[in-house]
Amino acid sequence: MALRRLATIPFLPLCAAASLYSSYTFDPLQHLGGVAPYFEPQDPPASPSPPQGCTPSQAAYLVRHAAIFANDYDLDTYLDPFISKWQNHTAIDWSHVPALSFLASWTPPLSDAESELLTRAGKLEATQLGTTLSFRYPGLRLPQRVWTSSAERTYQSAKSLVHGLELDDSTINVVTIFESKEAGANSLTPYSSCPAYRASAGSDQAAVYMARFTKPVRARLNALAPGFDFTAEDVYGMMEMCGYETVIRGSSPFCDLGLFTPDDWLGWEYTADVQYHYNVGYGNDVSGYIGMPWLNATAHLLLSPESSPDGQDIYVSFTHRELPPTVLVASGLFNNSAWGGGTADRINDTMPLDRINYGRAWKSSHVLPFLTNVAIERLNCTGSYGFGDGDYYRVLVNSAPQALPDCNDGPGTSCSRRGFQTYVQDRVDRFSGYSQRCGVKYDNSTDVLNIYTDPAVGNGTRLVAKRSLCKIKCERGKSKDEDDDRCQRCVLLGSDCVRPAFHVGRRKGVKNKRTGLEKALHLVEEAARKSGPEGSEAVQAVSNLKALLGTAAPDTCPRTGALRSSTGASQRPRSAPSGQIHVALLPDQLEHASSSDEEDVFDHGRLEQDFGLLHESNASHASREVAAAEESLAIDDAENPLQLLARASDLHVSPPTASRPEARRASGDTAGPRSRRPSKPDGRMSEVERYFKLSKFSLDVGPDLDPIDLGLVTEDEAESLFGFFHQSLAHTRWGLDPLLYTVSFTRARSAFLLTSIAAAAALFMPAASALSKRLSNHCRTLFERVIAHRYRSVEIVLAFLVNVPWMFPGKHSMEDDTCWSVSLATTMAIDLSLHKTLVSVGELRAGGLGHLSRADCIDPALALSLDGFADVEPGSEAGRRLLRRRERCWIALFVLERGMCLARGRTFTVPITPTLRACDQWHLSDIADTMDGHLVSTAVLRRDLDTLFTSIRALCDGSQEMLADGSAVAISIQMMIEQFFNDWHAKWGISIGIGPQHGLPPYVQILVTHTRLSLYSSVINHPTAPTEVRRFFHSAGLSSALNVMRAAIQGEKQLTSMPNNTAIMISFAACFALRLGGLISGNSSLAPSIRTLIEEAADVLERIGCVTRHRRGMSALYGRYLKCIVRKAASARETPTTTHERPLTTTMTTTTTTTTTTQPAAPFARLDFAVGGATSRGSHAVVTTYADPGTMWSEPMQFSTMSDDQVVETLSRVHEFDGDFHTCPSWNDTAALDWMNWSGMPEFGS
Template sequence: MSDRMAPKSDTDTREEERLAACFNCKKSKLKCVRPSGSSTCTRCTQRSIQCSAPLFHVGRHKGVKNSDSKHSGLEKAVFQIEQALRRSSSGALDQIQTADQATELRFLLERSREILGSDNGFSRRISSQNGMEHDQASVSPQQTSTSLGTSPSQTCSRDDSAVHTKVEEDQLSLDDAENPLQLLARTSELLSSITPQMQGTGAGRLLSKSTSIRGAAGEGDDLQKFFGRFQARLDVGEDLDPIELGLITLTEAETLFSYFYEKLAHTRWGIDPVIHTVDFVRGRSAFLLTSIAAASALFSPSMESLYKRLSNHRQKLAGLIMSKRYKSVEIILAFMVNIPWISAGEHWADDETSTYLSMALTIALDLSLNKVILPPSTEPRSPRDTIATSDCISARKALGIDGFIDIDPDSPRGRRLLRRRERTWLSLFVLERGVCLARGRNYVLPMSPLIENCDQWHLSDIADRWDGSIVSVAVLRRDLANLISKVRSICDSYVNGNSELSVVDRVKNEITLFFDRWYQTWPLQLGDREQLSLPPYVEILASHTRLSLYSSVINHGTAPVGARHFFRAAGLSSALNVLRVAVQGEGQLRSMPNNTAIMISFAACFALRVSTVADGRSSSLAPSIRALIAETTDVLERIGSTPIQRKGLSCLFAGQLRQILKYASRASETAQALPELNGDVTKHASIYTDLNAAHIANHQGAIQMPVASSNLPPDYLLFSTMSNENQLDEAIHSTDIGLNAFWEDFQFQSADLDWMDWSTFST
């Protein structure tokens, strides 16, 4: 009797205190009381409901207050698996979609419990930043019990830096397990890292037994391979390397790389000449090596045969990468290098631009290029500290994905390798937005924190020469969608009772403020500091972005008439500015990408549509617009046909623009007699030749025309000689072009390739 009445020992009391609370009590945040020897708590017994609890108590580490950081390493994996299985059993299939997934999770859970339940003195620390295992200097029973949630007083003391590193690693260990596949992969990774240390131990025998239950001996290895850590797969080898195959010599490759960085890098951003040397690229991607060499050979005279060999090999590598699923940052760059100068197909929609772009985006997301790289803990706090953990990746893990496990993230080389990832993502964003604007496609590339906070990214001690250009266009295209929404919202307020004058003023102020802020910032950082001018390629992109804005709202249903007048005049000014910059900057646009040729052609069609409508109103501006379009057509043709192997897309657009100029001229002859401008555009060839010679000699600033005034029609305005957009605005507003009319047939609202319906210009 005395034995039954004996008080419980301290050990028994501690064991009872360490019983895990059931899920019902934990959900209600109530104390879970279970009588000795009972598997059901008092509260569940009273309510007659099922009582289930974890098999072990998951304790809180000392000093950790964040509920997301209670568990670390394998404990965290076990806890998340139990939570997922519990939700699946209750019918909430938010993470577990199939019975096979639940079975796999239960199997992993049993293995984890066996490992955690075995007390054989082992302990491992998993680093989430570099994905590698680190042995502890000494493993004691006290340290082992600490990892299982025992009292902190039983553990050895550690210095503050070690504790900080441990907590940081624990917080990142499984935070990105947002779906069952990732949860399985991360748990398998933890288990596989522990397995080698357990061979021959009791836990190892338990693990072998559980593995044998799963089936054949090789099945476990297959699972570990499938759920293993993701790493880049490089397209390298003697059968892929163009140098090894004899297509090009090492000396030729180095020469072509130098040509690329000197002549082409200003129109194809994303590649760092310090990092991407011939040796580095050769060891990372045969596709990128071939692509850079082929691009340089495309623009180099007397290299027609070399270009053909390289382009054929490049096409073979592209197909191989898609079928073999090779993935690396350099492969993304290779796709981006090819997109600007892809050969035209049988139809404007037949080229491989969209295919290459989708492949680049898929690989970029697989490599986590969209995630913000966490700076070292020694750096001061920055806006990145407020970004969600799921949108971040540690510097060491990012390098590990790329295969640079031994590179220190804080070293100069490590910083450049990490920055190349960010540069690639920003360049891909700019390219994808440009392709969608030019080809009338919906945006696909997601907005990420890196893009949202990139305004100062180019200000770095390891910045590339063209980083500022990347950021300037990224910021412009990032904010364009918000500006269009604001303008449409202001126009909608007119229906709600606001006066037309106030709506027009608000629209003008919103647009003016947006572009003035941009033009006040970037010319100073990118262009000529004395003239505050942008590089021609960046200025064309900026002008076309402005034109895209006006073409998107020009037919907005709720816009008052005054707002539409403003959209037409401002849109015409932007279109003429695109053409002006193309003519004046021909010398710097020899490597004009296909997208830019499409943008220029879009601007020409926009301006031509305006001039076609204005012909019926005796406008003196229409012949001047057509003269500028004719000059631009000559520029497009020269750029697209030099050198002989180029055969650029701009040649096709130039030919088609000539055809619609003839259609427009014939319509003009019917409306009003214009003997100076008939269907034969070549009558002005001598004038255009003199103009282009002057533009090539001096592409910036006002140009003094060497053409005698007697050779020019008296009502011509020489737009191509104007120095800036302000002069274009003044010329447009001082000339009657019929902008005040209501044009029901002016359909550029979608700003897509519907503008290429050339038949509309023949009537």
């Protein structure tokens, strides 16, 4: 029996081994590096509980933000490319592909989601961490403050942790630390301020191993789905999708081990480890210097003898993925060389690129998953066996206790107070000198992190760069919380409101200015008084008018106070608060919005500093302007009491001067100042006055609108986007002065404009796909908010203009918001008096302005005041730039609106104002922008186009009435048009041309040539144009249409930011050329050559519309459609002549005097273009006999490579166009875009 038992013993290890092998498990979510959901890897597997006899007395945590939808870099580099590729490979039947069958019904989890914002799982994880900390440290006080960097994802992580820590949200402040590139070490993102740190470090090394580990995976997947052509980036992105989709949806099919094996996942993990090793790990020489400030600052907090009453027991700080690993490097933890894995000098040898080092300590999945946390605890140990009583310190990474290098003289993995002090000093000596090691060049850098002890950042407010402090101001009005008297902004920032206890000027309830009817009567009285000695009868009439109005309807409207005459006690003009000054209004202007004490006026005191100017006191100047303005005031509708009442709130309130005794007697007002004590304003009267006030500026600013405050974009990103816009997009979107519209200025004026500029720039930056989506979505939200809340300012008008060129196409060609935006911008611009000419009151009073009407003028000081810049001197450089921005905005609006109407066949709506009539020299200024010449040249071209149109139409109408010779009329019109464009080129060619030949830039060339084409189409389609005129301009119109497309093809590199209107212009030219090409008789190769040119132009439109993956430009849609109609035109040309067409051709042949061969009818009539004319060909008498065009151009021509002269020479030989001349497409066709009939191409899509 004993032998039998012994015989069974050798088999036990085999059974045990089989059992262990069969229980092998692998979780990919624990090997996903920086995209791994939070887990505690137990590395090393020591207990996180305090050692026996020890209790925590203080702790400090550095936490990475919780799970987000996707990192921008990952989204742009791996996820989006794979998703786009998968969506485009519709021919693959994924349902029959093993391991990938889920792709048949899978939907991407990253649709327009705010990619860098927290997921619901992330918020839950952060809240759970807060709850865990409260349970782990039951004897410690809750923190008063939690610190976080300023990004939205870190801020929301901190807020979520606070929810888990406390029972309510009222005891813990979240302190936001600004993410600056010039903050030195004093921030939670010190890597951003370190020039020596590169975000792309490690990418090259990681790419080497990624190619190695994905090679067999790609081979396997390509065998399953041969048509997809999986790349290394596709494989990496699919595996990354496992982590991101899990934190979004809770699970992901990409995590299935049937798709990727454990070896595949280990290869992915090692690739990430290599990346982070060289980026923020031991492979980067600056890592330790970046992490040391936090380690040193935290050690000082915990080494303090006792926690002070106003100190904290628990310190928690939130940051991004870059900082925690650098702290570990500074601490000497997770070092591959610590246990014989290499030397510090050859640390990179521990991360080979040809194989996995399975014995490495550096594993990114263990040190930086979402919500990774590094903690330092101070333990109070009493009665711990084998150790003395006292303070001990230990470090935990994701709850796993870590053994500090050369500091292990305490229980467990802790070390004594003396040992910890020595350890910290040794690390400081090794990694001190942050600024020097980082190569800092900016001023005011620091090597110390003091945000925990600096009282300036301990009250729950933001720590911002010094230059940004002036931007934070209290808003007027209380917050929504009735128990909180702080403003809404300070509630959001967690700070106290700072407002002056005393406001200079009129105080609420003290009525020392005239309003309403009293104001109107005063103005009438003043006008009568100023009429001179002979105006006594008028003064008496004023007195009678007062009595009449006083008794007319006593119960109709409550009185707001006793009527005052100009002879009362002197009234001092209301003193303006800081940054405000009141100036006289012209009679058709509104009263400035600052008349209300409750108005929030933006502080523009730093505006002068932005231009390097000293802002001088201009009180004396203001008084002179007010006095001068009073002299120029004329009373409109003075004879009409009803009209006068309607204008009462719009007229100027004049500070009275010394009055005449006879005026006092005439008015019957002998009471002194005391007897005219003002009564409290009636609420109903105030409501009426507010109703009748004209529009005023209203800024769309605030933390709920600002994309930077909302975390959609950082300030550094905004600066970069603005720089890109001014450098690369300003040539297609005129209207912005780059010296004025900086991020700081724009942010203070309009969130809509700030977001629009940033979104437009991101649209053309290949690596900004996710950022573009966020900004575009927010831009749309602001668009609706501006309309709903009636915001209005010059900057909002500019925002509309910035949005128009690159709007995404709607569901239909007529459903995009272009026309609506231009209409809104026009209405708002007129409300803000942008259409008025800047003329001072003195100049207006002195006369000499010709036929310039008073109604067309606005005083410069008033214009600044209406925009909220009342404290800016109009004659200063800042004032001149601000005034010029109004003029530039109006001119840019005119140019954009005329271009939109020319492109879309709409009626012009923006009026030609005196400013536009006199703008020819406007670009010649010492403060002009480089693009002002281009703007003015186009404005002049489109302004004078009206006169040319009128002259041409009048000439055609007159020729019909006088039975003039058609050929002579054609020559006259030709000379008129040529003279117009020759004069324009002579004036503007040199100033805006480029190169030695002063050629027009491609964008301007297209605009000018399309304008010429519009003229020709107008002549051809004018009902009274003689037949000879239409025939003559067919060739000229065809030449212009070809030149529009040629300019687009040859200038493609400079047209990558082509606006939508330009794409429509090119498409119109293509349709025009295709139509005329179909009318050419004979067997020439001209029509095929035109179709070839159109296809080339269509290719250009497609490429420009997809210049970035997220562009989705309208031009791509037009390009695709042009290809469709060209193919249909070519196939129609090859269709045999039908029976019913032959008699028509025979008739035409017999009724003309030309020698023509019988050809099929023009196939273009079958393209279903609704162009407002007959689709059948008619008979036309031709005056001159020409050679048969069928003998010309036996070979196709390459128009895109021809010179202008060659094109002219080629088309000059076209003498015969068949068909009805009324069937040409026209820019001003009432059917708008019917020249591109979208219903005629069923194969194009529904």
